[in-house]
Every structure is written in C-alpha cells, then in structure tokens.
Amino acid sequence: MELEAHHLRVVRRGQTSLMSLDGMTSPPSVRKSALGTILTVSSAECGDIVLRGVGYVDARAFADEVSKAWIELNVSALDREADRFSRLHAAVASFSRPTRYPSACRIAPLLSDARALDVALLSKLQPEAIGPETTERVTLVRTFVADPRPARSNAIATFVTAELDRWKDFFDTIESKPLTHEQRLSVVVDEDATLVLAGAGSGKTSVITAKAAYLVKAGIRQPEQILLLAFAKNAAEEMSERVEARSGVPIVARTFHAIAYDIIGMVEGTKPALADHATDDVAFTNLIKKILKDFVLTRSEVSKAIIQWFAHFLVEPKTEWDFKTKHDFYTHMEQQDLRTLQGEKVKSYEELQIANWLYESGVGYEYEPVYEHEIHRTGRRDYCPDFRLTESGIYIEHFGVRRQKMPDGSERLITAPFVNREEYLSGMDWKREIHAAHETTLIETYSYERQEGRLLTSLAEKLAPHVIMNPRPADTIYDRVIELKQVDAFSQLLGTFLRKFKSGGYSIADCDAKSERMKLGNRAKAFLAVFAPVFQEYQMRLGGRIDFEDMILRAARYVETGRYVSPFRHILVDEFQDISQSRARLVKALKAQHPDVRVFAVGDDWQSIFRFAGSDIHLMRNFGDEFGGSFDGEAGVHRTVDLGRTFRSVDQIAFAARTFVLKNPAQIQKQIIPAGLATEPAIKVVMTSKGEEEKTLSEVLAAMSAKLDAAHNASVLLLGRYRFLEPDGRDLQRRFPRLRISFKTIHASKGLEADHVVLMNADSGRMGFPSEIVDDPLLTLVSPEEEAFQNAEERRVMYVAMTRARHTLTILASNSRPSSFVVELRKDPAYGIAAAPAAQQDTHECGECGGRVLDVRGQDGRVWYRCEHVEHCGNSLPACPTCCTALPRRADGSAEVRCSCGASYPPCPDCKDGWLVERTGPYGRFLGCVRYPTCAGKAQISPVIGRARRARSKR
Incomplete structure (x- = not known):
C-alpha cells in the first residue's frame, strides 16, 4: 500500500x-x-x-x-466551492425567517443547484474530515436536498404569518373596510400560480387592488413589471382608477385585446385594421347569417348541406327508443321544439323527418287531419292519421315499432320500453282495418326503417306510384327557415363554435375525430359540412383585417417565438372564469418568457356563464396543470385561496345558491360565510297563471313597497333570461315610486346587486330558463372535455341570478310549466324555499306518462286537471263533482277514489287516474270513466250505488 x-x-x-x-x-x-x-x-x-x-x-x-x-x-x-456552498447554506438557513414568499420558481433553482453540489461534493464529504461545525452546515443543506417539500412548506407558513403581521396597517386601510383574513392571505401568497376563488359579493376587486399595491409597496415589483388584465374595457378603466386612488400606485389595467394589439404593434411596427364586427356581437352574427344566405343562392353543394341541417338535424335526433319513461321522452320532445318547415309542431323526431322531406319534395300535406270518413261508436277519439297528402288523398301512418330477432330466427315487432306492445299493435291493426273498410290508401312507415338508415328512401319508393315530386328550390326553403326564425339560433351556434374553433387552434379533422369518439353521429357530420365552408368564407371576408381571436393568437405567437420580449413579472387576471383557450395561450406565453413570472388569477367558476363568447371553464378547473410551476419533480404547483365570505347576500340566499350550484360535482368546492342572517323567508317562489304574469309581478312589487317605512326606499332588480322579457319599467316606477326598479338580463347583471331581486319567467321550454338551446352537444367538439352535467352552464346562470340579491329573491314561474330549476328548488327542503300561499297546490302524478297533473280553469270557469305534457299525453280530468276544485285520487291499496273534500267514487277499471260517474247510453244508465272518450272504462250500476244516488237526490 x-x-x-x-x-x-x-x-x-x-x-x-x-x-x-x-x-x-x-x-x-x-x-x-x-x-x-x-x-x-x-x-x-x-x-x-x-x-x-x-x-x-x-x-x-x-x-x-x-x-x-x-x-x-x-x-x-x-x-x-466555498462561495457556492455559503450561498446555498444561507438560502436554506433563511427558510426559518424568509423575507420573500418561497415560491416554486424561487426555490426550484436553489434545489437544483443544491442537488448538483450534493452529488459532486457534499455527499462525499466525511464528518471526521471536515469537523463538527462544517458538518452541521453541510447537513442543513443535505437535509433540504433529501426532502425539500416540507422545508418549503414550513418556510411558506413562517413567511405568511410574519408578512400578515408586518402589513397589518396596510390591510386595515387599503379599502374602506379592513380586508378579511382570506383577502389578506391571497395578497401575501405569491406562488408561481395563485388562484383566488372569489364567490359572488366576496370582494374580489379589493383583492386585486391590494395585490397590485402590495407588490409595488413591498418592493417586489416596479409598476411597469405588473400586467393587470380585465375582460371588458370599462372594467379595466375602473380597476386602474381604483388601484391608483386606493394606493397611489399608477398601474394601468388593460383588456386582453388591448395588450395583444400593443404586442402586434410593437412587433410589426403598425397595428392591423380591426374587423368591423369584432366589437359588435350582433354584427358578427349578422355576418354569419349573410354567409349562409349567400351560399344558398350561389353554391349548390353548400346550399344542400345547409338545407339538410335545417330539415333533419336542427334538433337532436332522439326518439322514444332513447328513453325509459314517457315523461322523459315528452320532456325531451318539448325541449326540442319539433317544428316542421311547413310550420306545425309534430310529436316525434321521425315525424319531423317525414314532414320536412315531404316539404322539400314539394308534396303538399296536412298533419294529423281528422279522417275523412266518420267512424261510429268506437269508444275512441276522432281518428287523426299522421299525414294526409292534399293532392292525392293518400294517408301516411308512421308506426313506432322495431324488429327483434327471436331465438328461433323469426322476427317480431317491438315497441319502445314504456309503450304497451299489445295495445300498440292492436291499434296498428285497427287503423289498417279502417282504411281497408273505407277504401282509402294508407302508406306505412316504421321506426325500424330509420334504424336501418332507409326511412326516407323507403318512403319515396312507396309514394312513387301515387305522387309526382316537385322539389322546392333551396332559396325558397331557406326563406321559409328565416320566417320560422330558426336561422338566428343556428347563426349564434355557428358563431360560438367559430370563436372556440379559432381560439383553441382546432382543425376540421380534429372535430371529425372527436365526433367519432363521442359518437355524435350524423348530426355532427351535418353540422361540420356547413361549418367548414362557412369558416373558410369567414376567413376570406376578413381580408387584411383581424378579429379578436386573430389578435390574441397572433400576439401569443410573437411572445412564444421571442419576437416580443415581455417586461412583465406579475400577471394579474380578473374574472378568470371567463378566460378562453387563446387568452390562456397568451398568458402562458408571457409566463414562459422569464423563470420568475407569477400568475395571479381571481375568479369564480360558479359564475362562468360566457361559453357563447369562447370562455372555457376547464382552464380554471385545471388551473395548476395549465399555469402552475414545478418543484421537486411535481408539476402543476399552485396555491388556491378561498375568499369564502360574501358581503352581499343573507344566509338563506347564500347557502341556497351554494347548494344549487354544487349539485354539479365538477364545480370547485368553496365555503360561504353569509353577509348576515335573514329575518324573514328570503327566497320565495310565486306561481303564475297563463296571461297573469304582469299582474303577479305587480302584486310582488306592491308587497315589497308596503313593507317599507316612510323614510326608506329599496332597490329592486328584475332579471330575465332574455332581453324580450323586459317589462315597462317607466310604468312600474310610476306605480311604485319607493322602489328603485331596473331590469337586466342575467348575463348583463353580473357584478350588480340589489336589495331585492325578482327573477321572471322561470318556465320550461326552449326559450325558458334553463334555456334549452345553449348547451348544444356540438360545442364539445371545440372544448377540451365535455361538461357531462345536464344544464351545467344554465345552472351557473341561475346561481348568478340568485346571488344578485341582498335580502330577498322572488322567483316567478308558470303554474302549468315551471322550469326544472323551480321544481328542484321547491322539492328539496335543503333550499328552504317559501311558496306564496296562493301558489300552494298538491302535486299529482299523471298515471299515463309519469309527468305532473296541474289544475287549469276552463273558459266556462270550471276547474280541470291536465298533464303538463298537454301536446303529447293529453291526459285530462275534471275536478271533483262534489267540491268542484280538488282532484280525487286513488290511495295505494284503496278500492275507491277519494277527494280531499271527503267524496269517494268507484275507480275506473281501465286507467290509473280516472273514476266512474253515471252516464246514460242506448241501453240505459251505466258507470263510465270521467276521461271518456280517451278512456272507455265502464261498469254496471250496482244496487248499493243506486241507493246512495237516490239518497243524495232526496237530500
């Protein structure tokens, strides 16, 4: 050795x-x-x-x-390595008393350097060789290297505690009222990406104001290093003024479009012209409508695709086979507004296909006409075939049956799950017999033909010997579509799709592939066949101008490629729930230019209601993955602060709104601390009869006015899902001078508040609330992932409406067709909803379809009860003959039908809801169902019933 x-x-x-x-x-x-x-x-x-x-x-x-x-x-x-080691040791030692927030982007380089030194040197040093003092210093660094996350977490906790104390006076005075603990925490937290969950009325503007001022006053950033972003020009101006007024710090807030335009100008030397429609949604939609019209007139192949869309794919192509109950099927059909090109409403999607094909082919028809021959004593309603061709007199019946293969190889006809097969097949045979007996021509079509993809071709073959086709020109059909006001909604859908398509950088191939994965079928293909040429034409018509999507994307590319060098180190974004894919790309590009850039986002995913303008809620839900930093092998590092407290709504409103929006499990959980305790029922549902909406609104406002003492007045905000619901405000203000009454659409009301809020027309239907036209499944083709929860965005719109109220919320809804939201609010005790006394009524289930049976008053003043699905079910019952108001019902296990007034009747043997009353026929008196002729149930009059009748007549 x-x-x-x-x-x-x-x-x-x-x-x-x-x-x-x-x-x-x-x-x-x-x-x-x-x-x-x-x-x-x-x-x-x-x-x-x-x-x-x-x-x-x-x-x-x-x-x-x-x-x-x-x-x-x-x-x-x-x-x-003395200098390097001393620097690392000092940095790690400072974790016990950090002077800056230990964000991932500050600590990650330290960890990387420490690990490199540990591998090269520290791990090889021997305690006996370097002595106890040096060993202690080396151990401190090596402990951090071995397990850095607890060290950073402890440093964060230490810093936040000290910083909150150090800036207490600032937080007490920066706003008119001292900031809450959560607001202060959101200001001093300075992670790579920080998301502040700011619920309705929680003081988000105060947080952004304080954050910007703190960054400058604490010496963390210079004003020019802070980018303060808002979505609307007026919001940016208000924020700039507020920051300077409150803190004396001159920071200019800008919109996304303003900063993007500035970036383009700096790189290109000049700013390109902005498209006329860029700042005008109406002009944008009108441009889409003009492109469609021009295509119909000039491009036959696109014209055909457009007409095919309106004729066969405007609504979701679901049939009764896609539902388990009649109630579900009828509800879906009502939502779809199955209106043909000729103008009538039909009862199924397959009938819509047939009617529109006949219209396209120039074949005149009547829908559900009364059969030309009188049919006696059938016990049925008047026979109304599905279609009658006006020139030839031929009838068409569409039968909802499919073919089922049996084990022995034979086939049989089957019906939808909720349809009685034997009764339906018997009805088919009866109709055939009627036509045979009266020698009228009947053409039959079947659901199985559509299932096999040949419904219309098969119909054409069957009609060929009887009629001459005279197809209508495309422009004639399109003019009809315009008359039916179907173009407006489709143009809005195309516009929303176009913006999201551009914003997300999608291609037609991307959309095709996604539609295949999601099994959206022929409807998606039909839509893309129209959208692709519309988008191409739209881009061409821009010429040398740019729209807002181009503006954001072009700016993002300049930042990504380094042609624009960003001075910003802190990016503060207001209303973050409204961010789109393109805006997110710009923010990420600015963040990526420097390793120490922070993103500070304030928003409320519960108030994300601008999907039609391109906002993408998934960016907020996946905030860490999208904008977070990385540390110790962990990606998506971010911090979330929940402001929690609302300064607006009392407890009943705040908690009910929270419960309502969180029915969608995809919404981010947030705690709510209400502004105060309600002293009276804070949320009321008032049901209105048809034609009495204005009267009911006046009664509600009168009750509010009556509660005010002479020295006070109150603000009332009337909310509608659509602009056309606006009442005559001047008349209302004149009649109720102590109420400061205003009207807004729910979308326009965001950020506003009032003592009392009245939500009008919370009814079901395509133009109801929830709106049944906004959440089209096709929009998922240009979204990162689908919102699986039904009416997801409309539920958030409802949350926004509820949380505009400080003290009371009154919801006006149709007695005969209340919206699903109203039904939910009234049904679940968790919401604590108070119904107005006049609106109290028993809820009865329709025995025919499972829907609700509601009371209505006939023209003669008599009370009737009919199914909510009046266009499909048709179940109708009279009020009790004894009290003339209530509805007799059969209790479980009971042998009779009883009314709340005490009267009782024999039950109908043939239907669930009916009961028997005395009638007179050719053979004398008998008992017949009150639902006749819909139900032909009957029985003989027993001696007991006869004696009871005679006793009543004597009294």
Whole structure:
C-alpha cells in the first residue's frame, strides 16, 4: 500500500489498483493482533482493504499521513466551492425567517443547484474530515436536498404569518373596510400560480387592488413589471382608477385585446385594421347569417348541406327508443321544439323527418287531419292519421315499432320500453282495418326503417306510384327557415363554435375525430359540412383585417417565438372564469418568457356563464396543470385561496345558491360565510297563471313597497333570461315610486346587486330558463372535455341570478310549466324555499306518462286537471263533482277514489287516474270513466250505488 497524492496504490497478489482518497468513508484504523499490526482502509467503492503483519510504528505513521491527505482533500474540495456552498447554506438557513414568499420558481433553482453540489461534493464529504461545525452546515443543506417539500412548506407558513403581521396597517386601510383574513392571505401568497376563488359579493376587486399595491409597496415589483388584465374595457378603466386612488400606485389595467394589439404593434411596427364586427356581437352574427344566405343562392353543394341541417338535424335526433319513461321522452320532445318547415309542431323526431322531406319534395300535406270518413261508436277519439297528402288523398301512418330477432330466427315487432306492445299493435291493426273498410290508401312507415338508415328512401319508393315530386328550390326553403326564425339560433351556434374553433387552434379533422369518439353521429357530420365552408368564407371576408381571436393568437405567437420580449413579472387576471383557450395561450406565453413570472388569477367558476363568447371553464378547473410551476419533480404547483365570505347576500340566499350550484360535482368546492342572517323567508317562489304574469309581478312589487317605512326606499332588480322579457319599467316606477326598479338580463347583471331581486319567467321550454338551446352537444367538439352535467352552464346562470340579491329573491314561474330549476328548488327542503300561499297546490302524478297533473280553469270557469305534457299525453280530468276544485285520487291499496273534500267514487277499471260517474247510453244508465272518450272504462250500476244516488237526490 502506497500513498500517491490523492490516491492509494494497492498491490495485491501482483495486481495493482488505485483507490481515490475521496472515496474513503473514515480515517485508516491501526490495531495490534497476535500476528502483528493490522492496517484497515474503508472505501465506499472498494470496501475494506486490510494489510496484515506490518510494524506498528510504520503502520501508525502511514495511517497518519493518509488521514492528513484525506482531510486536506475534503477541506480543499469544500474550499473550492466555498462561495457556492455559503450561498446555498444561507438560502436554506433563511427558510426559518424568509423575507420573500418561497415560491416554486424561487426555490426550484436553489434545489437544483443544491442537488448538483450534493452529488459532486457534499455527499462525499466525511464528518471526521471536515469537523463538527462544517458538518452541521453541510447537513442543513443535505437535509433540504433529501426532502425539500416540507422545508418549503414550513418556510411558506413562517413567511405568511410574519408578512400578515408586518402589513397589518396596510390591510386595515387599503379599502374602506379592513380586508378579511382570506383577502389578506391571497395578497401575501405569491406562488408561481395563485388562484383566488372569489364567490359572488366576496370582494374580489379589493383583492386585486391590494395585490397590485402590495407588490409595488413591498418592493417586489416596479409598476411597469405588473400586467393587470380585465375582460371588458370599462372594467379595466375602473380597476386602474381604483388601484391608483386606493394606493397611489399608477398601474394601468388593460383588456386582453388591448395588450395583444400593443404586442402586434410593437412587433410589426403598425397595428392591423380591426374587423368591423369584432366589437359588435350582433354584427358578427349578422355576418354569419349573410354567409349562409349567400351560399344558398350561389353554391349548390353548400346550399344542400345547409338545407339538410335545417330539415333533419336542427334538433337532436332522439326518439322514444332513447328513453325509459314517457315523461322523459315528452320532456325531451318539448325541449326540442319539433317544428316542421311547413310550420306545425309534430310529436316525434321521425315525424319531423317525414314532414320536412315531404316539404322539400314539394308534396303538399296536412298533419294529423281528422279522417275523412266518420267512424261510429268506437269508444275512441276522432281518428287523426299522421299525414294526409292534399293532392292525392293518400294517408301516411308512421308506426313506432322495431324488429327483434327471436331465438328461433323469426322476427317480431317491438315497441319502445314504456309503450304497451299489445295495445300498440292492436291499434296498428285497427287503423289498417279502417282504411281497408273505407277504401282509402294508407302508406306505412316504421321506426325500424330509420334504424336501418332507409326511412326516407323507403318512403319515396312507396309514394312513387301515387305522387309526382316537385322539389322546392333551396332559396325558397331557406326563406321559409328565416320566417320560422330558426336561422338566428343556428347563426349564434355557428358563431360560438367559430370563436372556440379559432381560439383553441382546432382543425376540421380534429372535430371529425372527436365526433367519432363521442359518437355524435350524423348530426355532427351535418353540422361540420356547413361549418367548414362557412369558416373558410369567414376567413376570406376578413381580408387584411383581424378579429379578436386573430389578435390574441397572433400576439401569443410573437411572445412564444421571442419576437416580443415581455417586461412583465406579475400577471394579474380578473374574472378568470371567463378566460378562453387563446387568452390562456397568451398568458402562458408571457409566463414562459422569464423563470420568475407569477400568475395571479381571481375568479369564480360558479359564475362562468360566457361559453357563447369562447370562455372555457376547464382552464380554471385545471388551473395548476395549465399555469402552475414545478418543484421537486411535481408539476402543476399552485396555491388556491378561498375568499369564502360574501358581503352581499343573507344566509338563506347564500347557502341556497351554494347548494344549487354544487349539485354539479365538477364545480370547485368553496365555503360561504353569509353577509348576515335573514329575518324573514328570503327566497320565495310565486306561481303564475297563463296571461297573469304582469299582474303577479305587480302584486310582488306592491308587497315589497308596503313593507317599507316612510323614510326608506329599496332597490329592486328584475332579471330575465332574455332581453324580450323586459317589462315597462317607466310604468312600474310610476306605480311604485319607493322602489328603485331596473331590469337586466342575467348575463348583463353580473357584478350588480340589489336589495331585492325578482327573477321572471322561470318556465320550461326552449326559450325558458334553463334555456334549452345553449348547451348544444356540438360545442364539445371545440372544448377540451365535455361538461357531462345536464344544464351545467344554465345552472351557473341561475346561481348568478340568485346571488344578485341582498335580502330577498322572488322567483316567478308558470303554474302549468315551471322550469326544472323551480321544481328542484321547491322539492328539496335543503333550499328552504317559501311558496306564496296562493301558489300552494298538491302535486299529482299523471298515471299515463309519469309527468305532473296541474289544475287549469276552463273558459266556462270550471276547474280541470291536465298533464303538463298537454301536446303529447293529453291526459285530462275534471275536478271533483262534489267540491268542484280538488282532484280525487286513488290511495295505494284503496278500492275507491277519494277527494280531499271527503267524496269517494268507484275507480275506473281501465286507467290509473280516472273514476266512474253515471252516464246514460242506448241501453240505459251505466258507470263510465270521467276521461271518456280517451278512456272507455265502464261498469254496471250496482244496487248499493243506486241507493246512495237516490239518497243524495232526496237530500
């Protein structure tokens, strides 16, 4: 064994090897034994090297020389990295009293450097070689290297506690009222990406104001290093004024479009002209409408695709086979507004296909005409075939049956799950017999033909011998579509799709592939067949101008490629729930230019209601993945702060709104601390009869006005899902001078508040609330993922409406067709909803379809009860003959039908809802169902019933 500089040369059995001293784990050991002295050198690489039988004095002297060289080697290695090590040690030691927030982007480079030094040096240093004091310093750094996350977490907690105390006076005075703990926390937290969950009325503007002022006053950033972003021009101006007024710090807030336009101008030297429709949604929609009209007139192949869309794919192509109950099927049909090109409403999608094909083909028809021959004593309603062709007199019946293969190879006809097969097939036979008996021509079509993709071709073949087709020109059909006001909604859908398509950088191939994955079928294909040429034409008509999507994307590309160098180190974004894919791309590009850029986003995913303008709620729900930093192998590092407290709504409104919006499990959970306690029922549902909406609104406002004392007035905000619901505000203000009454659409009301809110027309229907035209599944083709929850965005719109109210919320809804939201609010006790006394009524289930049976007053003043699905079900019942108001019902297990007034009647043997009353026929008196002629149930009059009738007549 021989020492050579920083190595030991070891000769063993004629073999020579070198062992580096920096691999030694401890000084050499020397001990005496019976066979002489033993010298041992321990190495991490070579293990123990043992030399036996040497002289003790020589072994001791050699060991001392090796130890000295080993210590010098360790110390000199540390000396060479002294500055680097001292800097790392000081940084890690400062975790106990950090002066800046230990964000991932600040600590990650430190960790990377410390790990590199640990591998190269620190892990090789031996405590015995460097001494206890140096060992302690090295251990501190190595402990951080081994487990950095707890060290950073502890440093964050220490910093936040000290910083909140240090800036207490600032937080107490920056706004008119001291900031809450959550607001203060959101200001001092300074992670790579920080998301502040700001519920309705929680003071988000105060947070942004304080954050901007704090960054400058604390010396963290200069004003020009802060980018304050808002979505609307007026919001940006208000924010700029507020920041400077409250803090004295001159920071100019800008819209996304303003900063994008500035970036383009700096890179290109001039700013391109903006498209006329860029700032005008009405002009944008009108441009889409004009493109469609021009295509119909000039491009036959596109014209055909457009007409096909309106004729066969405007509504979702679902049939009764897609539903388990009649109620569900009828509800869906009502939502779809199945109106034909000729203008009438039909009862199924397959009937719509047939009617529109007939219209396209120029074949005149009547829908559900009364059969031309009178049919006597059938016990049925008047026979109304589905279609009658006006020129030829041919009838068409569409039968909802499909074919089912049996185990023996034969086939049988089956009906939808909720349809009685035997009764339906019997009805088919009866109709055939009627036509045969009266020698009228009947053409039959079947659901299985559509299932097999040949419904219309098969119909054409069957009609060919009887009629001459005279197809209508495309422009004639399109003019009809315009008359039916179907173009407006479709143009809005195309416009929303176009903006999201551009914003997300999608291609037609992307959409095609996604529609296949999602099994959206022919409707998606039909839509893309129209959208693709519309988009191409739209781009061409822009010419040298740009729209807002182009503006954002072009700016983002300049930032991504480094043609624009960003001065910004803190990006503060207001109303973050409204961010789109293109805006997010710009923010990410600005963040990526410098390693220390922070994103501070304030928003409320519960108020994300601008999907039609391109907002993408998934960006907020996946905030960390999209904007977060990385630390210790973990990606998406971010911090979320929940403001929690609302300064607006009382407890009943705040908690009901929270419960309502969180029915969608995809919404981010937030705690709510209400502004105060309600002293009276804060949420009321008032049901209105048809034609009495204005009267009911006046009664509600009168009740509000009557509660005010002479010295006070109150603000009332009338909300409607659509602009056309606006009442005569001047008349209302004149009649109720102590109420400050205003009207807004719910979307326009965002950010507003009032003492009392009245939500009008919370009814079901295509133009009801929830709106049944906004959440078209086709929009998922240009969204990162589908919102699976039904009416997801409309539920958030309802949340916005509810949370405009400080003290009371009154919801006006149709007695005969209340919206699903109203039904939910009234049904679930968790909401604590108070119904107005006049609106209290029992809810009865329709025995025919499972819907609700509602009371209505006939023209003669009599009360009737009919199914809510009046166009489909037709179940109608008179009020109790005894009290003339209530509805007799059959209790479970009871042999009679009883009314709440005490009267009882024999149940109908043929239907669930009916009961028997005395009638007179050709053969004398009998008992017949009150639902006649819909139901032909009857029975003989028993002696007991006869005696009871005679006793009543004597009284």
